[in-house]
Amino acid sequence: MNQEASSNSDTSFFGHPAGLTTLFFTEMWERMSYYGMRALLVLYMTASLQEGGLVFTVASAAAIYGLYTGSVYFMGLPGGWLSDRLFGGQKAVFYGGVIIMIGHIVLAIPTDGSFFIGLIFVVLGTGLLKPNIAALVGHLYSEGDARRDAGYAIYYMGINIGSVLGYFVCGWLQLNVGWHYAFGAAAIGMGIGLIQYKMTEPKLKGAGAEPAEPLSPEGRKKTWAAIGIFLAILATITGLAYNGTIVIDPVPVAQYVAIAFTLIFVVYYAYIYFMGNLTSNEKSRLWALLLVCVASACFWSGFEQAGSSMNLFARDYTDRMIGSFEIPTAWFQSANALFIVALTPFFAALWINIGKRWVSPAYGIKCAVGLIVMASGFLVMFFAAQYAASGLKVAPYWLITTYFLHTVGELCLSPVALSAVSRLSPRRFLGQMMGVFTLTYSIGNIISGLLAGNFDPNQVDQMPNLYGQILVFGVGIGAVVLLIALYTRKLENLPADDDKFEEKAA
Ligand code: GLN
Numbered sequence: 001m002n003q004e005a006s007s008n009s010d011t012s013f014f015g016h017p018a019g020l021t022t023l024f025f026t027e028m029w030e031r032m033s034y035y036g037m038r039a040l041l042v043l044y045m046t047a048s049l050q051e052g053g054l055v056f057t058v059a060s061a062a063a064i065y066g067l068y069t070g071s072v073y074f075m076g077l078p079g080g081w082l083s084d085r086l087f088g089g090q091k092a093v094f095y096g097g098v099i100i101m102i103g104h105i106v107l108a109i110p111t112d113g114s115f116f117i118g119l120i121f122v123v124l125g126t127g128l129l130k131p132n133i134a135a136l137v138g139h140l141y142s143e144g145d146a147r148r149d150a151g152y153a154i155y156y157m158g159i160n161i162g163s164v165l166g167y168f169v170c171g172w173l174q175l176n177v178g179w180h181y182a183f184g185a186a187a188i189g190m191g192i193g194l195i196q197y198k199m200t201e202p203k204l205k206g207a208g209a210e211p212a213e214p215l216s217p218e219g220r221k222k223t224w225a226a227i228g229i230f231l232a233i234l235a236t237i238t239g240l241a242y243n244g245t246i247v248i249d250p251v252p253v254a255q256y257v258a259i260a261f262t263l264i265f266v267v268y269y270a271y272i273y274f275m276g277n278l279t280s281n282e283k284s285r286l287w288a289l290l291l292v293c294v295a296s297a298c299f300w301s302g303f304e305q306a307g308s309s310m311n312l313f314a315r316d317y318t319d320r321m322i323g324s325f326e327i328p329t330a331w332f333q334s335a336n337a338l339f340i341v342a343l344t345p346f347f348a349a350l351w352i353n354i355g356k357r358w359v360s361p362a363y364g365i366k367c368a369v370g371l372i373v374m375a376s377g378f379l380v381m382f383f384a385a386q387y388a389a390s391g392l393k394v395a396p397y398w399l400i401t402t403y404f405l406h407t408v409g410e411l412c413l414s415p416v417a418l419s420a421v422s423r424l425s426p427r428r429f430l431g432q433m434m435g436v437f438t439l440t441y442s443i444g445n446i447i448s449g450l451l452a453g454n455f456d457p458n459q460v461d462q463m464p465n466l467y468g469q470i471l472v473f474g475v476g477i478g479a480v481v482l483l484i485a486l487y488t489r490k491l492e493n494l495p496a497d498d499d500k501f502e503e504k505a506a
Pocket of ligand 1: 031159300414441
């Protein structure tokens with residue numbers, strides 16, 4: 001059942017296995033569709049009737065946005081399980097992409113009623129695609145391959161090229177043609193990704209072609225029945241909400257979801273740890289990985305201010321005039337993705353050099369550095385907000401400097417954390433572990449929303465305080481993670497003894 005492509009000698013894509021091109025471009029197009037649509041979501045919900053929008057209040061739109069992004073990553077958990085037990089990674093990615101595309105096609109239909117149905121499809125499809133495509137990247141490298149971190153850095157660049165494309169294409173179409181054309185472009189992007197995926201699938205050389213721990217025929221039947229029941233319940237609730245029989249108020253729901261997701265993370269992690277029949281090395285490696293997950297959740301809690309309070313800061317307190325040209329607020333959002341694309345080659349080379357010099361990959365240490373650098377961006381915002389509080393509009397380079405620091409932090413942590421999950425998880429649980437890991441995105445996004453929700457954008461004197469708190473929180477957690485990482489570094493280097501399982505199984 002070993003799905004790992006023996007790829008040590010394959011260097012056809014910038015020194016990496018050819019399968020990385022397949023995954024790079026598929027994820028690039030998927031992210032183009034995801035971010036392209038996501039950038040318009042709050043605008044579409046709050047736009048007036050004349051503008052063709054849904055006329056929701058800002059509070060409802062913000063809560064729906066938070067629930068949507070939270071659910072997209074939450075569904076990675078069942079998505080990862082289905083890949084490990086039922087579909088295998090390759091099929092999970094394909095089915096996921098098809099469901100996402102259907103979601104965007106539904107959103108492109110110009111009626112209000114299609115909105116939530118389209119979103120539900122995107123949530124379900126992304127749950128199947130996102131963790132499993134990240135896990136497939138890991139399958140391209142053997143256990144000790146020093147190129148793994150650099151491979152994830154390249155893959156991460158694909159994610160961000162996709163998001164830049166999405167912001168520009170969907171943003172342009174919305175302004176010049178209309179909302180539903182922009183959603184349609186997202187569907188076309190995902191479609192191109194799927195065609196590319198099917199045409200280049202052989203490059204994966206069988207990685208993830210089969211489920212890692214297949215279910216018994218009986219188990220398969222039960223799983224399909226469970227999927228059917230779940231979809232029937234979902235359809236019923238959606239139907240009842242549409243005809244007004246039940247009313248779902250998104251604001252209180254969003255508040256409880258943060259707690260629920262954190263609990264589910266803990267329970268699932270503990271379940272795999274205690275019930276997964278793990279060897280002692282595998283258990284030790286999971287402790288090292290837990291540190292990476294905690295760092296990831298804290299990182300996104302700070303970083304995701306980009307879409308909320310920092311977006312408002314760009315709109316209201318930044319002098320966006322260059323001569324007679326006004327920089328559109330939304331452009332600041334794409335600074336992060338552009339910086340990632342520009343800085344990735346540098347980071348990929350850096351990880352290769354560190355890999356050659358240090359035997360230890362020291363994931364925890366890189367994550368701690370990422371957290372501290374991200375937090376230092378809030379030091380810049382702390383001063384910028386003080387200027388703003390004194391009644392001045394600040395120059396754009398304050399925000400740009402913050403986004404630069406956030407991006408450097410992200411490159412130290414985010415692709416590295418994906419690489420850590422792929423190396424430190426027991427291979428037969430890799431899909432599920434990626435799903436558990438994407439839960440840290442959910443938790444981070446929701447906590448960030450709650451933090452930003454506590455402050456009133458019209459009260460600029462509260463801003464330095466908000467940013468000061470995130471700075472102290474980020475540096476504090478980063479320092480603790482760094483200290484613990486000095487210990488877990490040893491655990492990261494324990495050999496995986498999955499082989500024993502394969503021998504037993506053979
Ligand atoms: N930009 C990254 C991605 O799309 C991380 C997303 C996140 O919210 N954590 O994969």
